[in-house]
Amino acid sequence: MTATSMRTHQCGDLRAADAGQTVTLCGWVATRREHGEHLAFVDVRDHTGVTQCVVDNRVDVRPEYVIRVTGVVTPRPVENVNAKIPTGAIELQQCTVEILNAAEPPPFPINERADQVAETTRLQYRYLDIRRERMQRNLRVRAACNAAIRQAMQDQGFVEVETPMLVPSTPEGAREFIVPSRQQQGSFYALPQSPQLFKQLLMVAGIDRYYQMARCLRDEDLRADRQYEFIQLDAEMSFATQADVHQAIGAAVMAAARAAGHEPSEIVTITWQEAMNRFGVDKPDLRFGMELVDLTDAFAATEFKAFAGAPAIKGIRVPGRAEEFGRNKLDGLTDKAKSMGAKGLVWLKATVDGFDSPVAKFLSAAEQDAVRQRLEVQPGDLVLIVADQWARTCEVLGTLRNDLGRPPVHEGPWRYLWVVDFPLFVGVDEASGRPKPGHHPFTQPHPDDVNLLETDPLAVRSQAYDLVLNGWELGSGSIRIHQPELQARIFNLLGISDEEANRKFGFFLNPFRYGAPPHGGFAFGVDRLVAILAGEENIREVIAFPKTQSGSDPMTNAPTPVAAKQLDELGIRTLPAKA
DSSP states (O other), X not given: OOOBTTBSSOTTTOOGGGXXXXXXXXXXXXXXXXXXXXXXXXXXXXXXXXXXXXXXXXOOOOTTOEEEEEEEEEEOOGGGOOTTSTTTTEEEEEEEEEEEEOOOOOSSOSSGGGGGSOHHHHHHTHHHHTTSHHHHHHHHHHHHHHHHHHHHHHHTTOEEOOOOSSBOOOSSSSOOOXXXXXXXXXOEEEOOSXXXXXXXXXXXXXXXXXXXEEEEEOOOOOBTTBOSEEEEEEEEEESOOHHHHHHHHHHHHHHHHHHTTOOOOOEEEEEHHHHHHHHSSSSOOTTSOOOOEEOTGGGTTOOOTTTTTOSXXXXXXXXXXXXXXOHHHHHHHHHHHHHTTOSOOEEEEEOSSSEESTTGGGSOHHXXXXXXXXXXXXXXXXXXXXEEOHHHHHHHHHHHHHHHHOOOTTSSSOOEEXXXXXXXXXXXXXXXXXXXXXXXXXXXXXXXXGGGTTTOGGGOBBSEEEEEEXXXXXXXXXXXXXXXXXXHHHHHHHTOOHHHHHHHHHHHHGGGGGTOOOEEEEEEEHHHHHHHHTTOSSGGGGSSSOOOTTSOOTTTOXXXXXXXXXXXXXXXXXXXXXX
């Protein structure tokens, strides 16, 4: 109960045990229903629920009026009990009503029917949308998760430190939001993509264990799991190994899950290589099967030209769905595979007598048996096979696996996993011939692979790791390079000279000359975690005032032009609008 000087109870508090009490409620009119000639039923709503009040029919209150009601808690007749709501066994009678504020009719119903309203309209009137039970629940789940995360980090000895919002522009990562300086015209701040550099400097500063519920900003295309502005749990630890980081972050994630009403499962660990081989993606969803199966050696001597000499041949089995896929759907799958760079896609429909497919006649009996046994094929199954370079084979089948088998992200069970041992470098830059970093250039190589840096850099594993839940990447982190000599070797491989490194990262690297401890950290997206735990497919549903997919805010009309005077003060000229 949250009493104030204006109310004794909230609208969802009252039960049969309160019968006989005179109480005062404040809230919004949810509904008004006529009850005979002299009385009306008025349901009063706040974020805790609704209470039915019996009022004089002459009281003119309408939906979304803000009212104060005083009445006597009275048990409802047995036949009128509403078992669907917690307050359904009582009502208020002998009511007096004070209208605190009248309201215009809202542009959409303040209930679950608003789920069918266009999102742009809901966001234009977000202050009304948030009144609804769904949004109230989501934002309160988020608050509970935030509190649990903070408590878990504090219990483990982490210190909350706030880092700047106006920072220098750095070359790595996504596109930045730039802020012009009025006092130093021609120079700009960037809004932080993450507190990465500052949190590592806090380790040099001896903070030992840092965390922050950090607001981060990235100017990138928006989608269901991405916003310009987002909140992440950002953390860093000194004198810690990868396992230490995993334990600390895992405790925070499990605390958030429990705060949202879930009993979390353990967090399993697999390597990046295993994730790609089995699932075709580096953020695998473990809730369903359809794993990739290697068939390369089974076709080593094949006469089927599409498979002959292919570096990697893999297949997936779609259980029991062969009849669902007619020729048009199968051609669509083939087109999808080709759009991702594959030369083609082989499909086989399993029958009692064998395989139904245009290519079945080109496969020997031994090859067909190998496919049947390794994929554990049953009649009615659909088999999809790709033959190509290893990476492309994995990527194409991994995408098809998700397209055909993945349930909505918020459906249980909750399957958490750490993906570890990512490649330190991902391919070679065509222009420079230099390896491209897979994470950021301050990521510690795997100790067993340091000797390969100059001779075989693409074989070097990193001490980088991702946390994945139901196929969504929650966040990533790594053990950092704290040794100047090793950092210089990495920069040299990337073609970054000492002069360039000092110009771009000097403020960050110079403090490392004064004794940097071994350290590592992690950051995960709170919005993404809460969305899954709240049962939502889109993080906009757990953010109070989000942007649309086009990056606009229908409520405030942002972004908007600014006055010429403001631009003059900043020394900025804008280009004419594109035709």
